[in-house]
Amino acid sequence: DAGVTQSPTHLIKTRGQQVTLRCSPKSGHDTVSWYQQALGQGPQFIFQYYEEEERQRGNFPDRFSGHQFPNYSSELNVNALLLGDSALYLCASSFDPWTGTTDTQYFGPGTRLTVL
C-alpha cells in the first residue's frame, strides 16, 4: 500500500503566479482533504472533496480551488499567489464515515510551497 502521495515535494513561485498541487489518496479511500500549515503552526483546513464535489470549506479565499477526479485523486489550485501563501500543503485521505466505518485521516508527505 503506497499510502497518500503528493507532488511535487517542493515548489518555488513568485507573487501573482498560479500553482497546482496534486494528491493521490491511500488505496480504498474516497475522501480527500487539504490543509495549509504555516511554519510553527497547526494545519488549517482548506477544503474537502468527496464524490468529486467540494463538501466542506474552511476560511480560505476563492483563490484556493480544487478538484477531485473519478479515481479519487485531487488537485489544489492557488491563483494570484501571495507571500503569505508560503506553507506546507498537506493532503489527507480517509474513508467516508457516512457510508462506512469511521476512519482516521492519513496525511501525505506534503508539498512545501515558497512564494518569493
Add this chain to the structure above:
Amino acid sequence: ELKVEQNPLFLSMQEGKNYTIYCNYSTTSDRLYWYRQDPGKSLESLFVLLSNGAVKQEGRLMASLDTKARLSTLHITAAVHDLSATYFCAVVQGAQKLVFGQGTRLTINP
C-alpha cells in the same frame, strides 16, 4: 466556532521523566485525534479517541478523552529521546474537517 487549545506549547524534559500534554476544545465533537510531526515531515497518526472515557496506549504514550470536560490528555511515561517531536491534537467538526491545536513542541534531553 470550534477552538482547540493545547498546553504547554513548549516542553523540555529529561529522559526517564513523566509528563502530560493537555488538549481542550470548545464544542462537542465525537472524535479526537493525536498526531506526531517530526521537523520537516508530515503528520503521523498516533491515536483516535471515539467516546467518553476512551483510553489508548502505545508504548510510552497514553491518550485519554473526557468528552464532558472537553479535554484530552497525552501522557508520556519514562520519556526517551526518540519521542522528541511536535504533538498535535485535532477535533472533528462536521463530516471530517479536523481543527488542530497549536501543537506542543516536545524536547527530551539525555
